[in-house]
Amino acid sequence: xxxxxxxxxxxxxxxxxxxxxxxxxxxxxxxxxxxxxxxxxxxxxxxxxxxxxxxxxxxxxxxxxxxxxxxxxxxxxxxxxxxxxxxxxxxxxxxxxxxxxxxxxxxxxxxxxxxxxxxxxxxxxxxxxxxxxxxxxxxxxxxxxxxxxxxxxxxxxxxxxxxxxxxxxxxxxxxxxxxxxxxxxxxxxxxxxxxxxxxxxxxxxxxxxxxxxxxxxxxxxxxxxxxxxxxxxxxxxxxxxxxxxx
Ligand SMILES: Nc1ncnc2c1ncn2[C@@H]1O[C@H](COP(=O)(O)OP(=O)(O)OP(=O)(O)O)[C@@H](O)[C@H]1O
Ligand SMILES: [Mg+2]
Numbered sequence: 442x443x444x445x446x447x448x449x450x451x452x453x454x455x456x457x458x459x460x461x462x463x464x465x466x467x468x469x470x471x472x473x474x475x476x477x478x479x480x481x482x483x484x485x486x487x488x489x490x491x492x493x494x495x496x497x498x499x500x501x502x503x504x505x506x507x508x509x510x511x512x513x514x515x516x517x518x519x520x521x522x523x524x525x526x527x528x529x530x531x532x533x534x535x536x537x538x539x540x541x542x543x544x545x546x547x548x549x550x551x552x553x554x555x556x557x558x559x560x561x562x563x564x565x566x567x568x569x570x571x572x573x574x575x576x577x578x579x580x581x582x583x584x585x586x587x588x589x590x591x592x593x594x595x596x597x598x599x600x601x602x603x604x605x606x607x608x609x610x611x612x613x614x615x616x617x618x619x620x621x622x623x624x625x626x627x628x629x630x631x632x633x634x635x636x637x638x639x640x641x642x643x644x645x646x647x648x649x650x651x652x653x654x655x656x657x658x659x660x661x662x663x664x665x666x667x668x669x670x671x672x673x674x675x676x677x678x679x680x681x682x683x684x685x686x687x
Contacts, residue, residue, distance in 0.1 A: 448511070449625050449657040450476040450499055455508030457494055468494050470680040472508070476659060478624065481651040483668055484661040486677030492661035495677070496627045499659070500533060501525045512625065523565075530555075530562035534618030536628035536647070540610040542602040548613050549598040552585050552620045559621035588616040592646065608639035615646050619656070626650055626658040632667065644670045 457469040468491040476482050486492050497503040498510060501517045510517055513532065517525060535541075542551050589595040592612045602610055611631060618626050628647060632640030644660070648670045651658040660667065668674045676683045 448475045448477060449513060450474065450659070451509075451511040451514075452498075453509045453511075455498065455505045455510060457491070457498060457503070458506040468680055469498075469677075472680075472682050474675070474682060474684075476625075476657045478655045478657050479651055480672045481648050481658045481660065481670060483671035483674045484659060484677060485663065485665060485668070485674060486661075487663055490677040491680060492663075492677060493629055496629055496659065496661055499625075500529065500535070500627055527562040527566055530558040531566070531621060532624050534621065534623030534626040536611070536614050536618050536626065536631045538630035538633045540602070540607075540614045540634075542610055542613060542617070544602050547599050547601055548594060548605070549585055549589070551602070551613060552588060552617050555617050555620040556585070585620070588620060592616045606639075607635055608642065611635060611639070611643050612646065615643065615650070619650060619654070624656050626656055628658065628660045630662055631660060632662065632664060640664070 452472050452474040455469060455472045455474075456467065459466045459468060472495070484492050484495060494503070498505055499512070501510075501512075501520070504518060512528065515528075517528065520528065543554070546554065585598075586595070589598055592615060594609060594612050594616065597605060597609060597613070602613070605613065611634075615631075618628075626647065631647065632643050635643060644667050647658050647660060650656045651672065660671070674685050676685075
């Protein structure tokens with residue numbers, strides 16, 4: 442059972458060390474952070490400052506060395522791998538620098554795949570719930586056609602990713618990120634592979650997901666020009682956060 446909470450993401454005194462080759466490297470120190478719906482948080486920091494590590498912790502891909510991480514009010518590090526996978530399938534969306542679309546599937550199929558994973562996860566979670574409750578949950582999921590129209594890619598639905606421009610690929614990836622109606626979107630350098638104008642289009646789309654759809658969006662980047670689109674900017678220096686609100 443997923444509990445509701447005012448914060449979508451909550452970190453309390455989180456630290457992260459990487460251990461390997463007889464060495465321990467501290468990457469993040471004592472990070473406390475909260476993200477709410479309708480916020481676009483920009484996480485700025487130079488290469489190697491720990492931005493991807495932060496996003497991996499939030500998504501539960503890696504464990505904190507110290508501190509607590511909650512998603513939607515739940516302590517995710519107490520979750521089993523299956524439960525965590527279900528939470529991601531139902532409530533998280535990801536956008537990456539290199540898009541990570543599946544080249545052997547069409548645009549439409551790439552998006553449909555996320556909905557299929559969500560359907561499986563919902564079935565699993567839905568054990569014990571009534572059919573009516575499960576049906577209600579699915580009402581809000583956007584249809585693939587609506588998503589394609591919204592992102593101006595309806596004409597590309599039968600194409601394969603290698604047949605798209607970089608900017609088009611990222612728009613497909615953003616449509617995919619919300620195909621499960623994700624309330625939390627994690628974007629790692631989403632504009633870094635794009636020309637400046639395409640990059641601005643992408644950050645605008647991400648901002649709409651926050652402000653118009655009431656989702657929480659966290660964008661990691663080293664590009665300070667994105668700050669004007671953010672509702673809040675957090676800077677990572679020497680493993681610590683400095684936060685500035687709009
Ligand atoms: N799995 C790992 N094992 C050991 N060290 C790691 C691992 N992943 C990352 N690091 C180290 O942790 C630090 C932070 O890495 P991270 O990828 O989080 O930085 P980043 O801010 O995302 O950088 P970039 O802007 O280049 O993507 C780096 O010094 C990196 O070498
Ligand atoms: Mg990174």
